Amino acid sequence: MSVLDSKIPAGPIKDKWTSYKDKINLVNPANKRNIDVIVVGTGLAGGSAAATLAELGYNVKAFAYQDSPRRAHSIAAQGGINAAKNYQGDGDSTYRLFYDTVKGGDYRSREANVYRLAEVSANIIDQCVAQGVPFARDYGGLLDNRSFGGVLVSRTFYAKGQTGQQLLLGAYSAMNRQIARGKIEMHNRHEMLDVVKIDGKARGIIARNLVTGEIERHSAHAVVIATGGYGNVYFLSTNAMGSNVTAAWKIHKKGAFFANPCYTQIHPTCIPRSGDYQSKLTLMSESLRNDGRIWVPKNMEDVMAIREGRKKPTDLSEDERDYYLERRYPAFGNLVPRDVASRAAKERCDAGYGVNATGEAVYLDFASAIERYGKEQAKIQGINNPSAAKVYELGQAIVEAKYGNLFQMYEKIVDENPYKTPMMIYPATHYTMGGVWVDYNLMTTVPGLYCIGEANFSDHGANRLGASALMQGLADGYFVLPYTIGDYLSDDIRTGKIPTDSPEFDQAEKEVKEKIDFFINNNGTKSVDHFHKRLGKVMWDKVGMARNEKGLKEAMAEIKAIREEFWKEVKVPGTANELNPELEKAGRVADFLELGELFAKDALTRNESCGGHFREESVELDGEQKGEAKRNDQDYAYVSAWEYKGEPADAVLHKEELEFNDIELKQRSYK
Amino acid sequence: MSGFFKSSIGRKVTMALSAFFLMFFLLQHFAINILSVFSPDTFNEVSHFMGTNPLIQYALQPVLLFGVIYHFVMGFILEFKNRSARVVSYAKNNGGANSTWVSRNMIYSGLFILIFLIIHFMDFWIPEINTKYIVGDMSGLHNGSFRYFHELQEKFVPIWRVALYCLGFVFLALHLLHGFNSAFQSVGANNKYTNGLKGFGKAYAILIPLGFIVIALFHHFNH
Amino acid sequence: MNLTLKIWRQKDANDKGKMVDYKVTDISEHMSFLEMMDVLNEQLVASGDEPVAFDHDCREGICGMCSMYINGEAHGPDRGVTTCQLHMRMFKDGDTITIEPWRAKAFPVIKDLVVDRTSFERIQQAGGYISVNTSGNTQDANAIPISKVAADEAMDAATCIGCGACVASCKNSSAMLFVGAKVSQYALLPQGQVEAVERVQNMVAQMDLEGFGNCTNTGACEVECPKGISLENIARMNREFLRASLKG
Secondary structure, X not given: OOOOOOOOOOOOOOOXXXXXXXXXXXXXXXXXXXXXXXXXXXXXXXHHHXXXXXXHXXXXXXXXXXXXXXXXXXXXXXXXXXOOOOOOOOOOOHHHHHHHHHHHOOOOOOHHHHXXXXXXXXXXXXXXXXXXXXXXXXXXXXXXXXXXXXXXXXXXXXXXXXXHHHHHHXXXXXXXXXXXXXXXXXEOOXXXXXXXXXXXXEEEEEEEXXXXXXXXXXXXXXXXXXXXXXXXXXXXXXXXXOOOOHHHHHHHHOOOOEEOXXXXXXXXXXXXXXXXXXXXXXXXXXXXXXXXXXXEEOOHHHHHHHHOXXXXXXXXXXXXXXXXXXXXXXXXXXXXXXXXXXXXXXXXXXXXXXXXXXXXXXXXEOHHHHHHHHXXXXXXXXXXXXXXXXXXXXXXXXXXXXXXXXXXXXXXXXXXXXXXXOEXXXXXXXXXXXXXXXXXXXXXXXXXXXXXXHHEOOOOOOOOOOOOHHHHHHHHHHHHHHHHHHHHHHHHOOOOOOOOOOHHHHHHHHHHHHHHHHHHHOEOOEOHHHXXXXXXXXXXXXXXXXEOHHHHHHHHHHHHXXXXXXXXXXXXXXXXXXXXXXXXXXXXXXXXXXXXXXXXXXXXXXXXXXOXXXXXXXXXXXXXXXXXXXXXXXXXXXXXXXXOOOOHHHOEEEEEEOOOOOOOXXXXXXX | OHHHHHOHHHHHHXXXXXXXXXXXXXXXXXXXXXXXXXXXXXXXXXXXXXXXOHHHHHHHHHHHHHHHHHHHHHHHHHHHHHHHOOOOOXXXXXXXXXXXXXXXXXXXXXXXXXXXXXXXXXXXXXHHHHHHXXXXXXXXXXXXXXXHHHHHHHHOOOHHHHHHXXXXXXXXXXXXXXXXXXXXXXXXXOOOOHHHHHHHHHHHXXXXXXXXXXXXXXXXHOO | OOEEEEEEEXXXXXXXXXXXXXXXXXXXXXXXXXXXXXXXXXXXXXXXXXXXXXXXXXXXXXXXOOOOEEOOEEOOOOOOOOHHHOEHHHOOOOOEEEXXXXXXXXXOEXXXXXXXXXXXXHHHHOOOOOOXXXXXXXXXXXXXXXXXXXXXXXXXXXXXXXXXXXXXXXXXOEOHHHHHHHHHHHHOOHHHOOOHHXXXXXXXXHHHHOOOEOOOOOOHHHHHOOXXXXXXXXXXXXXXXXXXXXXX
8 A cells, every 4th residue: 555545435425425524533612722723825725714613613823925815816716616506407416516527637536535525515605605605696586507618517606707706705704703703813914934843743834924024933733724726837827926836835845745736727718928028817717718719820921911910810711710629629619628728729829820929829709709699689689681780789799798897808908809809818827736635634644734725636636627616625615624624633632732932843943044044145146036937938838738758857957957046046135024025936936946846747757648737748649539638547547646855856756546436437529 | 872973974974964954054045045136025024034933043043053063063073084094195196087176175165165154154143143132122123124135235235245255155066066965975875866866966056056146246236 | 118107115114215216118018017017126126126015916906915006096097907907008108107005094004015904804804794604504505585686786896806995095095985895795685684783883883993084975986996896885884884873
């Protein structure tokens, strides 16, 4: 048996969670008062966990680097949250949501975890409605659903295009109630810089007060990491500027295994980069692909003419356009899954057909949809032989009603009217399925150290379905961790308060301080962003949408070189004892520079294409699927969990073999 | 309820309630004054009634006085509080981009109205109180006929006073242009009638002060 | 384009602070305002000066971190956007741009353009929630139908991102739009009714305690709000407060 014990309960998958909960150890209410829990990160997962743990009676200390939990990047999720409520009566069920999630994840997730996720999904909606989350409703006053890519039912609950915001504000309000009760001690503008282990167990953290620069010690009986994903390793992503891997990476260095770092989701519909000054990328909801057709010009002359401004996209006739998704995937067309759509865009742009100055953009065209809706409306309104202008007007109104806010956002950023000229889009890093390895209890390989939400690896396998990130964050925080952590803490009822003056705290604090002093005193010549951008470029070019052995080996060497240069040449202005954003960035980029190398190493080791990870060496060689991603279940149906051994290149791989008892493994096909 | 009067919203509501009373008072004041243009006799009779009716004199007049004083005093208190809510002011502030001049300068239109009111009280109210309650002449007569219309005409002879009154009404108009609808918003009346009410408020804010100006000019030129 | 920037520099909460002039060159009109600030900061780091501290995070107009008072307006001259969504095409070559932090007693400056908005946190903690514990046994989400109109209106109020532009724009530094939006969200939903009386009273009391000014209905907040939160929410809160006060 490997060192990894996933602790999956025995029994049929339908009963695992229920019977496990029935037998789990509990902490009695009087004892909960004597137990402290630290929650780092207060987005959907951390916020909901902190609130629920406090409701149960634990003393919670919560940490956020922003000035309020409400600002965590969960807030930016647009589309919705899945739940197997079957309110639409369209055949949804816990099993179907479980099946869709495992299949969507390209069979690289743990069945038992995913089933539990599907099982508690319905409770999330009940809980949120009770909290006052204003989900969209139909005219009968009941909750409305929409459908999302890759599934056959309507199970996505939404609040306009701001579902993440509303769910986060719900969790935040639950936190506020506990802060007011004194059960949560909220530390805003604090960043965790290390975890403290005593006798092998996680017993506290070292945090920096970002306003005063003070290094603080906080002890607890258990530590929960809920700090989100590491998409910013690419520099440009749809993540918030401050999103970082630091907390996850620090615990990795202290013994928590890091799983599947190479599973990254590249979202196909983002606004393209416009220049080198670009600081982040903006996502346009996936729903646009329901009505937009994606194309590039067929002829290179037209590409050049468009780039030089001699032609407009609308000048090109249908014959001169290459609707490449419809061409390659007649069955799914523009609605192929995210990873497939992203790679197809990259393929065209790599071939030189990109339509903007950077050569990294394709068109998303609504002209046909406008015409189709316009004709429909004319029929509905009984207009015979409507003029083209009238059809356009009617159609535009429908498109505006469906996507008005997105079109407006696009126009604000790009300064082009997307009703008149096709939108330009390009894929961008959006979500990281990989993360800290956890067992069924969401505990890492360090006892007492938990990891939830996007920061862990657990539920999405190699690819995440739309509207599942919010579901997982809240499932972990509201309904899973509060139970499973009790099982561990039941041993700690007699431990008493953990003192912060132990040698372990001394040592951890010393290391943190040394690192900070190094940055402040290092008389380098280059800014932190300089290194971050270089790292991002290597990651995007060689560890991006398509990867191969040569590129990955180069990437590992290049990242290592950048890292070494970083430690010599980085320049951090200001002092340690003040609000110093450059210092904060320096610490985060230092960790990205290590993670990036492990990321490439993981991608190199996994010589198969699955989900968001595409190896050029692993494609179908003939038949209908020729050129498409080829998964290799024979050799790679496992979770790669990496153990830290100093240099990222020296990390040791541990495999958690994945067993599929309830779902048959199948190759995805969208032809 | 004691918390109510100390709270920011409570105070705003009382500002609005006193404003409603004052706006109603203004309307009836105007209705009586405009009579002076059309019929001096009716004006005299109504003035005498208002000046001697015990209900009006002993019940409504104190309420009015309280309303005026409350509106001013609370206006100043709130202004002081509001100013202290921003310790350092902006180096550059473009208030015109998001709000009307009148809404931002209620304190100045209010201050000018206060100056006007002091003069107005000295012109009319104090002599009236003096005649009625200190001298003790409740007859309202001067040389055998009602004195009210005559006194009114006298006051509007000097051009400086007419000018001052006109200016006072201009500021009143400015104050009302924001104040009328602001009062409704303060008591929470924001509903389907709001747009209609906004139009009505604008008309009220312009027409009533304009009417007072017409009356003043009329008496100045028809003396 | 080339620009002159007049930026508020303040070392820490105790420093007096002052406006300092900077020049930036070759700014693309496609840049966002914060990307222009990134360029300035790179320039400052290169020349050994301390970069300008400013709050920002998501850079897509939803987190509510960014908070600059640009040329006399919260989030600058564009409408319906946060500072991070403001683009340089709103400015011309040769312009002088004045950049200040939110100004309010209840938002003390931490450093440069960064202000402390925890007063908003305390207002929310005073009652901005529904007291429901997490459990798998909460009643079914469809147990209480809510009219589409009420749900949509509650959503419109709930879109507030808590950036504080309302306070910054208000000549009285009033937080009524922010508090009104939160009170309204719950007032419009059946789930919010049970605690309605205490909620509005406690939140307003905390708002007053924090030192925000009064609302004088100038409407500046509504115009500058990046999310278009309506003044109707203030009226609704006034009503809720009156009703709560009458009930005791």
